Amino acid sequence: MREIGAAELRHVARGAAILGTGGGGDPYIGRLVAEQALLEYGPVLVAEPHEVPDDALVAGIGMIGAPTVMIEKLPAGEEAVTAFLTLQRELGRSITHVLPIEVGGMNSLAPFPVAASLGLPVLDADCMGRAFPMVQMVVCTLDGVPASPLAIADEKGNAIVVDVHDNNWAERLARSATIRMGCTALLSGFPMSGKQARDVTIPGTLTLASRLGRLVEQARREHVDPCQAIASFLGGRVLFTGKVVDVMRARDPGFAKGEARIEAHDASCRLEFQNEHLVASRDGEVLASVPDLICVLDEQGEPVPAERLRYGQRVAVVGAPCHPRWRTPEGLALVGPAAFGYSHEYRPLGV
Amino acid sequence: MHIGIDVGGTNTDAVLVEGRTVLAECKTTTTADVTTGIIKAVGGLRAAVAFEPAVISAVMIGTTHFVNAVVEGRGLAQTAAVRLGLPATRALPPFVDWPPRLRQVIGGHSYLCHGGHEYDGRVISPLDEDELRRVAADIAEKGVRSVAISSVFSLVNGDFERQAAEILTAEVPDLLVSFSHEIGRLGLLERENATIINAALRELAEQIADGLVESLTAQGIDAPLYLSQNDGTLMDLEYARCYPVATFSSGPTNSMRGGAFLSGLDECAVIDVGGTTTDVGMLNKGFPREASSEVLISGVRTNFRMPDVLSVGLGGGSVVRETPSGVEVGPDSVGFRLSEQALVFGGDTLTATDVAVAAGLADIGDATLVRNLDRTLVRSVLDHVCDRIATQVDRLRTCPAPLPVVLVGGGSVLVPDEIEGVSEMIRPEHHAFANAIGAAIAQVGGEVDRVFTIDENRRDEVLDSARQEAVDKAVAAGAKADSVRIVEVEEIPLAYLPGNASRVRARAVGDLVLERARA
16 A cells, blocks of 8 residues: 555646546546645555455445536535445445545545545545546446445535436436535445455556656656657557637537537547547547547647637647456447447547 | 826836827836826827827726736735635635735635525525624724625625625725625636735725826826726726726737737737737737636636737847757847847847847847847847747637738837748737737727526527626626627536536627716
8 A cells, every 4th residue: 555645636636637538527626625635634545456355345436416516616525524424324334445436537536535534545446447427337337336325415414325226327316416416416335345346446547647647747847748648658649639620519408518620731630529528530530439538638738628628729639548348348338439329330449 | 089008017108099090109117106107108198299188088007017916915905705605615715725925915814604506596505694793803803904705606696795795894894895706707716716816906906096096187187097907898997996806917918909909900810029028819809819727826726817828938138049959049038128238239148139130120229239140140040039939820820721910019020021821910000009009999898607597498598698798787887889799609518417507608898988988
């Protein structure tokens, strides 16, 4: 086990924003909340999945709702702890480790206030390896690990537990409760044993985010192209570099949905997004597609969220392979192009 | 006729304008007290063209004074931040993530109270009057004179901020109040930060406003006074006393708008080459394109609307060096000491201006002093300048078609007539006064930025009402009703929210009613 202190949170937050592939929310607020907790309670221990005993009890933590609301209605700070303790009471056993459900975006840091204030280790792993918009879009679903029981808590101290038939229902019911709670809430669920956690999560993703964040700083310091550095680090490649010349947003309630055209001297790239960047294509040919990661970065290597895409930005579109589980038929059924309403067939990103 | 004045860090520039014609111009040195420089500048105009003070219908001033006060941490009032939102927001109290020094200068008095709204207008918790009275007592005891009030989703409903102000001022009558819903955009921390900065500047704003009136009265001018805002529109002096923060980025905005005005274009890039830096910006419908991200002011994260301006350390005073890897120009500059240190003035520092004189591009100082400059060096410096500026222009370009460029500023002689991607290079008359002319363009605006719940069938209705509200605000700010037009409407559905809430921004701008302003 190693420690993560306030200084390293910055790197994790930056790396997580890149892995957020345009969605997952701006980690600024999440980082500040986690920083406050670490300043108050001290650093947090991070455990590798192999360091977790078989009989450990692991629970996932994440934020649900609209990031745009969270930048306005800031958290009280105890939401995650409330959700966590509610779940623990429901389970009737002590939870020993907390797990980020989603490494992409602000959710990467959601477990830290709980871990810091209760003195529990955070698992160096997550359930997506990137950002996805819905609760059921986790690798655990593929292994039949239920989200349920799932506790949801708001800043007022309200908490509910949903006990659901499957992970799709977890999404529906949790989402409805969240809207009544004012569109931001923290959830704690996916209870699993240490052995299960080893088998069904994506290991090493917190450390990956941290190294990715550090890499961006290093590249800038050494005057190396940060976008190229990010692409190589993630085992992917720069698919396109150019200027955003058009952004069309569709009116689809609840989603930052639309497409952008990015142009270079004689070529153009089409980028389709729904909260996350999902498909990059050129002359009708798909260059990269969900579930592979599509990161849109500015010249400094800062990720550009789908909501902030704007005319005139100079960006690099980086494609990187997703976790292998997402490339299986079951994985593609859950988070492949068809799950987002696209008709093209998924082809793994060529590197 | 009216007067435009730009008070920069180094120079105070003034122009006398009638309609679209510049009648006189005057450049003086900025003085520490601001007012002396203005008196000199207006005196300079009167020396150039004799006019009766009574014919002046308005005076427009752009100033960097307030932003500099924050950067230097001087003249700031003891300030309290009162936030309404408990139990939400407790994790991140006001002043979180501020640089300790600035926080200390203004006292960092922070109060978390009940109140706030949800995104859809529901109340998070009711206002607690006793709690606010206790805050008022504490504020009074600490000698705090200015307060920033913020409330969660006050852009959806600003009532709590106003009600809290009533309670506080009932207890502390002379308290200056700044409201977050009048200052910033969505994003509580950034909006609150901007409001706190505004509150900290209120006393200084009173002093400066009084000083400005005094300096004009000294010249016999009793016309209304306006200050330029970040977006290029004007605010009247009474408004400026309450919202000094709105002047922060008026400098680059004014020179860009002035450049466009002089050229008659409203879709173009403007390059302003000064003594130390070159600013490049794009104009869309005559207004600078807005930067999309958060802006750090002296280390404080805010979400002001700032013009999207790229700045490079390249100007007339830039120091030129030859290095093994080629020629370097800037980023250091001799600045206002150009007239002592540049070769053409008998100094010993090779500057970009010397190169321009040697190349025959400019007639400044004594050209014979640079007669023997190496021609290859001159050529490579000019190529270097051209390359760097071309890169900036290209970064800002929003379509592949070549674009007209307007060149302004004293250092613009350095820029060649041909640059890649530029269809036409325009060097307007009076270009050295673009910033003062930008201030003198008499336009006022109104803006709406809120979360609306949009029923699919009533979408047009909602957008129309947002537009109308922006127009009404512009008219209320003094715009001629028939001149007001919408310059921007943007609708952004809130992500991860399967409701139908959208953030809508609308901005309207119109010509200032000068006659009414006179009465």
